[in-house]
Amino acid sequence: MQLIYARYNKYHNSIDITTFNGYLLRIDCNKAEQGLKVTPNSQCALNALAIDEPLEYARLYLDGEMQAWVDAEDSLEVW
Numbered sequence: 536m537q538l539i540y541a542r543y544n545k546y547h548n549s550i551d552i553t554t555f556n557g558y559l560l561r562i563d564c565n566k567a568e569q570g571l572k573v574t575p576n577s578q579c580a581l582n583a584l585a586i587d588e589p590l591e592y593a594r595l596y597l598d599g600e601m602q603a604w605v606d607a608e609d610s611l612e613v614w
Contacts, residue, residue, distance in 0.1 A: 542589055544561070549561045567592075577608045580605075581608075
């Protein structure tokens, strides 16, 4: 499946992905983030990622890398 377009749907709190074949894939952000260990900082970063870069958010979720991304966000220190 080749992804062509993704957008954040604020009415359903989801990522809507349209494919070349005309299929619509909806990722529920609440269910995608269920079970993640987050801090207020990483939760804010996840929200921004879903809104600003929904295709990257979808890739992280579908590849199972969302917790690793959250852990990396939390490990960033202020210089």
